[in-house]
Amino acid sequence: MINHKANSPFGVLILIVLLMMGLNTYSIPDSLKSGADAVYKRHITNIELVSAKKMIVTKIIEVTVLNEKGRSHTDFTVDYDSDQPIKSMTAELFDANGKKIKSYKGRDIKDYSQYSGSTLFHDNRQKQIEVYAPQYPYTATFEYTQEFKEYIGIPSWYPQVGYRVSVLYSSYTILHREDFSLKYRLFNIGEPKIEFPKPGIKSLTWEQHGLKPIESEYFSSRFFETTPAVLLVPECFSYKGTNGCYTSWETYGEWVSSMIKDRADFTENMQLKVQELISGVHDDIEKVKIIYKYMQNRTRYVSIQLGIGGYQPFPASEVETTGYGDCKALANYTKTLLRLGGIKSHYTEIGVSNTQIMFDDFPSAWQTNHIVLCVPLESDTIWLECTSQQYPFGYLPYSMQGQKVLLVDEEEGNGRLVNTPTPDASYNSRHRNINLEINAEGNAHGTMTTIVRGGEMSDLFPELWQPHKERERIINNKYSIPGFRLKSFNYNLYEGDTTWASEDISMAINKFTSQTGNRLFIKANVFGGIGNIPAKSNKRRSELVLKHSYTYIDSVTVKIPEGYKIEHLPSTTSTQNPFGSLRTEFSSTDATIKYVRSLIVNRYKGPASEYNNFIDFLLEVNRVDNQNIVFVKEI
Known part of the structure; x- marks a missing residue:
């Protein structure tokens, strides 16, 4: 005791x-x-x-x-x-x-x-x-x-x-x-x-x-x-010999600004290197991209718990010498490089995982736990995550969307709350095109191309930067469909005005269809579906909160098996509600059938009573995806 x-x-x-x-x-x-x-x-x-x-x-x-x-x-x-x-x-x-x-x-x-x-x-x-x-x-x-x-x-x-x-x-x-x-x-x-x-x-x-x-x-x-x-x-x-106040976010920002004061030192080699990198480049976005990729290629993230209780970054010149730093040091280093290239940027406190700034009128250090960089340009504002050596330039993860952040203005010696972008569902998107051929035994082979943008790019992490064998293992785990066999695959990453990534795979699926007598049955969207859907509840306590908005568009084209004809195609579906929308369409030609499914999920916050309605919406998506297309043998 x-x-x-x-x-x-x-x-x-x-x-x-x-x-x-x-x-x-x-x-x-x-x-x-x-x-x-x-x-x-x-x-x-x-x-x-x-x-x-x-x-x-x-x-x-x-x-x-x-x-x-x-x-x-x-x-x-x-x-x-x-x-x-x-x-x-x-x-x-x-x-x-x-x-x-x-x-x-x-x-x-x-x-x-x-x-x-x-x-x-x-x-x-x-x-x-x-x-x-x-x-x-x-x-x-x-x-x-x-x-x-x-x-x-x-x-x-x-x-x-x-x-x-x-x-x-x-x-x-x-x-x-x-x-x-x-x-x-x-x-x-x-x-x-x-x-x-x-x-x-x-x-x-x-x-x-x-x-x-x-x-x-x-x-x-x-x-x-x-x-x-x-x-x-x-x-x-x-x-630690400093003084600060939580009177407002502006006054707390003054203290954070004092933490980074005089930390943007640089060497002559740093200055010469930046000028070499952007020589002949006139577009500011391209300059930021070049400097960001340079930082990624020559540094690595290491957590450092020194510098006024872990609140102060190492000087930029030290990161230049050692090649490593934590989120504070790497953001400060990148900010220094950009300044040498004539680009102004801001050291920015943000909360990630279960931490975020929640109150405009109640500042505190525990509402943030990470540092990113805000680069305001004439045509756009770019947000840079400086701790990842793989993140694509222009990638805005879900964790950085729709958040209040503390933007620190070193020149003014203070800080202010600003909002990171809150893009609509079209920004976070996954487009998937599947083409399949089925033989009379019900086996299939074909291709699938998946293109992801915005927060959905994480769906192809870490495949984008993994070695061949590891990519193969990840794909086989990700598409764990009975009979699935991977034949080949390829990945592409585009970093430009818009950033996106793609996955192209060639595959075979043994016993893809189920068969009863003269009929073959296939699911409308074998690679779609919502997955595990929570049960409904009549004792819901908390509000319904959908944190992210996104769009999934799946297009499935199936070649009709030789010797078979279409017996049944599901009907078109169209549903819209505050949570999002679902639209499906089935069409056919003499040789193929096509299923297109567009699913949009909105950001949403509403009463607990809406929870069961949202679960009904998810169940409807799964019901439509699991509908059977039926082929019957021609006589």
Whole structure:
């Protein structure tokens, strides 16, 4: 147990909670066990902002694991480094009756690097205690205290913890000087209880009781938007000898701008090389492309956790010398090269994966986790991902579409929020043309050409840059149709005014048709379909969210088998709704049949009640794709 001093404002609260809770499984109400893999009986977070620089975080957790799926909840980890040392860390294991099985400390605590071999120059580490019992249920307690010698953010609070988890009791208390300015944003929870435990000291406490488990839902909004959450930041901070404020994105941008100030240094060789590369080139887009490809060919991505807590890029001249850098360093290096070529660009903070800028009026560093480059030209604005040595020039992945980003203006010394492009469905497209010939035995051979643009280009990653054998393996896995045999393949990439890639394959498919008596049956679109479609739900919680828009156009031409004629062609289909549209058309000649399917999916955000309607739309797409074309033997 953590020894809290008698005068600690947290001590009384923790003591009361400890006395209220038992360690046996029977103290958990059945309503919190149903649908849960784990139950958090206690989840207490206490934060003390000692000063504008120093923060102490203490957590006390008691969690009961009900089954194998809940086991990860007792794999306790804490990230740390020399500026964020762990002061204490212990855990205990109890059986279903509350009998202690084991205490974990000292050698039971694993300590290892937080990053793989692709990370250089870091002291980021992680301590881990794996608490596990072979029989369920079992209960684990975990306690730790960590000191932050400097900080620019404050831990958020998500009392629900995760999906299929229930919570008996959770609290979050933050203690700070009265004159310290703190900002917070609330979701699905009320204002805190405010107390003044000492003269000049203020505490804010949020509590939650009896949170029932919730299920993860397909096509849903963010976790914290439908569960209780508290997000916090200091209004201003002092970090590694620098000062910044979260008063607005503009003021936070001032701090980011100070991080890249004087980092765009260059050597004479860099200047000469850029002039050599763009000599005789008058089109600015072509200049950007040449410089971008040069950067890709001579650098590689390596995560670097140095430079004012990992927030400052290495100087451009250092990347020129070493040939590597992280997202900050490579974006700064590319920006420097472009400037030497007379092209202005902007260092830009963006969120990727599950991170993104969500609030115009609540800035924070944790809403971004990546750096890209924005290149505003007279005719267009180009967005460059500088960490990939393979990404095509002009490629705008789904992760960079329709996002708020912080564009940093180094000359003005500030930043501002701008939006990345939000293209319509036609920009993210896949066009596929299939030509097949079928013999009387039902075997097929033919060709398939797939052309992808926009975010759909990732469908041909990594095939575009893989060696022959690996491409072959990927294709066979991707088109895992019974009887499929790959004969040949080819890939092309075009990087110009529009960027696209293509895949051409030649194939044979043994027993492509099914046969009953004198009839052959084939599916209308054997390479189409939606795949696994989620089940409908009458208990939907969250909004229906379709994050991306795209267009799929499939054209399938089949040569009628010799000695057969068409007996049945499905009818034309046309469907349109707020989620998108589906149109199919069947046609025939004396020698061939043709099926064309156009599917458009729109970005969409709407009430939970629309979820089942969207699933009906997907089921209709699959139904149409799986319709049979029937040939009958001529007599």
